Amino acid sequence: MSQALWALGRGTGIVALLMFTLTLVLGVTTRSGRPLGLGRFGIADLHRTAALTGTGLILVHVVSLYFDPYAQLRLVDFLVPFLGSYRPVWLGLGTLALDLLGLITVVSLLRQRIGPRIFRAVHWGTYVLWPVALLHALGNGTDAGSAWMTGIAAACVLAVAVAVGWRLLPSYDGRGWRRAPRKVHA
Amino acid sequence: MSRIHIDWTRCDGHGACAELLPELLTSDEWGFPVSRTGERDPQVPRQLTEHARHAERSCPLMALRRV
């Protein structure tokens, strides 16, 4: 049983990292206003779905590790970072990521009510969330150092580096792209 | 019954709404949404409620609201 919890905790954590990587890349894409084949709303929908899937996986991740007797997590470890007994720094990064994820998710789901200014300010926090979560996966994870985990992490870093690099290009902002001619069905 | 209302101080004319609600909105030549019904805030017929909700969720700048 505890083996199963442990495996579930590890597996969901890794898949969630993949989901958040996808979310970040899609977020940069949708923000850029360039549709890339799916339509503007298609990418936005996929961004949302990937983010919520990742959030659901993280929920399973923390619940399964809470009940895992080896991990020995206390409730406070889910809220306040850097108090844990086992690898406190790496675990603390996970807690920090969880706090950020909770805040960002709630603000995103309520964004119609909260308004774009706060939504956007909080949403920048994803650029903190992602590297913190990655470090947590690399430092805390049992699988860190294994070839496949290194491969996954490298792929995630590469994907985000490309997306963020593109984001930082001067041509990204300023709506400098050429609009596709719009079909207006009269 | 609700109406589509666009906050023009927020709308940046990306046009996601016109793609999602072609029955009610079209885009002008700059991409900004234009009501098709002649009303300033077009009324959403019942069968389009779901699409209107989707458009509201998808507006990247939260400019489009159902009021």
Ligand code: SF4
């Ligand atoms: S989706 Fe929003 S920002 Fe884009 S054109 Fe429609 S109302 Fe304007």
